Amino acid sequence: MQTTIVSELFSVYDQAALFIKKNKQTDYLTGLCEAAEGLAQDAIHDDKLADKLKPLYDRYYSQTMTAEDVRRALQLAILKGMKASPQPNHELTPDTLVLLIGHMITMLEGKRPFSILDPAVGTANLLTGILNQSETDEIKAYGIDADPLLIRLAAANANLQQKEIQLFHQDGLKPILIDPVDVVVCDVPVGIYPDQDSAKVYTLKDVAEKPLTHFLFIEQGLNRLKTEGYFLSLVPNHLFSDDRNHVFHDFLQRNATILALIQLPSSLFTKADQAKSILLMQKKSGEAALTKQALLAEMPDFSNEVKMRKFVQQLDHWFLHRSV
Numbered sequence: 001m002q003t004t005i006v007s008e009l010f011s012v013y014d015q016a017a018l019f020i021k022k023n024k025q026t027d028y029l030t031g032l033c034e035a036a037e038g039l040a041q042d043a044i045h046d047d048k049l050a051d052k053l054k055p056l057y058d059r060y061y062s063q064t065m066t067a068e069d070v071r072r073a074l075q076l077a078i079l080k081g082m083k084a085s086p087q088p089n090h091e092l093t094p095d096t097l098v099l100l101i102g103h104m105i106t107m108l109e110g111k112r113p114f115s116i117l118d119p120a121v122g123t124a125n126l127l128t129g130i131l132n133q134s135e136t137d138e139i140k141a142y143g144i145d146a147d148p149l150l151i152r153l154a155a156a157n158a159n160l161q162q163k164e165i166q167l168f169h170q171d172g173l174k175p176i177l178i179d180p181v182d183v184v185v186c187d188v189p190v191g192i193y194p195d196q197d198s199a200k201v202y203t204l205k206d207v208a209e210k211p212l213t214h215f216l217f218i219e220q221g222l223n224r225l226k227t228e229g230y231f232l233s234l235v236p237n238h239l240f241s242d243d244r245n246h247v248f249h250d251f252l253q254r255n256a257t258i259l260a261l262i263q264l265p266s267s268l269f270t271k272a273d274q275a276k277s278i279l280l281m282q283k284k285s286g287e288a289a290l291t292k293q294a295l296l297a298e299m300p301d302f303s304n305e306v307k308m309r310k311f312v313q314q315l316d317h318w319f320l321h322r323s324v
Contacts, residue, residue: 013032023048117183124153143168204251
C-alpha cells in the first residue's frame with residue numbers, strides 16, 4: 001500500500017513538473033521546484049496551466065499520506081531531475097543511508113528533545129528523513145545551502161512534509177548565526193574549496209596545498225556543536241589518506257573523539273574514488289575522558305539481507321552497550 005501511495009505522489013510531482021517545464025521552457029528540476037512550491041501552498045501561479053495542474057493537485061490531496069511517503073516520492077522526482085541535468089553539487093544521499101543515519105541518530109538521542117544542523121542540506125532529503133524517524137517531535141532543525149534551487153526545493157520539501165526547519169541560503173562554510181546544536185549531520189561536499197580567503201579562518205585549510213572542502217565542513221561542523229555533541233557525516237574513503245602531514249589527526253586529538261567509522265559497500269558508488277564511509281564523532285569537553293573503543297566496520301552489500309540484518313543487530317548492540 002505504501003508503495004502505491006509513493007508511486008501516486010511521484011506521478012503527480014512528475015506530471016506537474018513536465019507541464020511547467022514545457023510551458024516555461026525550463027529544465028525538469030526547476031519545473032519540479034515550482035510544482036512542489038505550488039502544492040505546498042495549494043496554489044497555481046500560472047493561469048495557463050490551471051486546467052492541467054488543478055486535477056493533479058486534487059489527486060495529490062486526496063491521498064492519505066505520511067511525511068515519509070512525501071519524502072520518498074519527492075526524492076524519486078528530484079533524482080530524475082538530477083540525472084537529466086547532472087551537476088557536481090546536485091547529488092542525493094542514497095535512501096538506504098538516509099534510513100541508517102536516521103536510525104543512528106535515534107539511537108544517540110532517543111526521546112529527548114535535541115537540535116540538529118545540516119550545513120550542506122541540499123534538498124533536505126537527509127534532514128527530513130532523520131526527522132521522520134525521530135522518537136521526539138521536539139527538534140530544532142537547521143539547514144544551510146548555497147545553491148538557490150536546492151534551498152528552494154528544501155523549503156518546499158519541508159513544507160510538504162509539515163516539518164519545521166529553519167533554512168539559510170548561504171555558503172555553509174561562512175559564519176553560521178545560530179546557537180550551538182546537539183547534532184551536526186552532513187553528506188560533506190568533496191573537492192577543493194574555491195574561496196581561499198574564507199578558508200583562512202580554518203585550521204584544516206593546511207591539510208593540503210589548497211583548502212579541501214570536506215575537511216573544512218568537518219571543522220565547521222565541530223565548531224557548531226555543543227560540548228559533547230555528535231557529528232555524523234558521510235565522508236570520502238580517502239579522508240585520512242589525504243591527511244599526509246597529520247594536520248587532521250592533530251586537530252581531532254584536540255577537538256573530537258572518533259566513535260565509529262563504517263565503510264560503505266562499493267556497490268553504492270559508480271566510481272571507486274567516490275566511495276564513502278560514515279564517520280561518527282563526539283566533540284570533546286576539554287576534560288580528561290575515558291577512551292572509548294571505536295566501532296570500525298564494513299557494511300555488507302544491501303542486497304544481502306541476511307548479512308545486512310546481522311550488521312544492523314551488531315550496530316544496535318554497540319550503541320546500546322556504549323556510553324555514547
